[in-house]
Amino acid sequence: MPYLEDTVLTRTVEAEDTANTINIPSMSLLDLVLNSLQDDKAEDIVTIDLKGKSSIADHMVVASGRSTRQVAAITEKLHSRIKDTTGYISKIEGKGAGDWVLLDAGDVIVHVLSLIHISEPTRQEAIS
Secondary structure (H helix, E strand, C coil): CCCHHHHHHHCCCCCCCCHHHHCCCCCCHHHHHHHHHHHCCCEEEEEEECCCCCCCCCEEEEEEECCHHHHHHHHHHHHHHHHHHHCCCCEEECCCCCCEEEEECCCEEEEEEEHHHCCHHHHHHHHC
């Protein structure tokens, strides 16, 4: 008899299957956002829990990039990953300038700031 692990790893998952049906834990939207930011080398990632404090979202995530180009790329990739994974089309504000971009993914709001205009003392104060 094959080990249970071998059976699970070789099973083909159909698009109609859900995580609960096949007993695979699903990734939360917050986890998806945090993984995407880490994959794209965002810095100073801070998560703020808004549950019970705000009706607009459950979490706010603030991160930074080293340049306006990186900030725009981080948010564009995050937007694409959210759409591909959840089907939700998030809203993006400020991508044209790239200094500060807000991405509204429903339950998670993401702010990505460019570090080129922020002095080191101000940056350290903001993340502490």
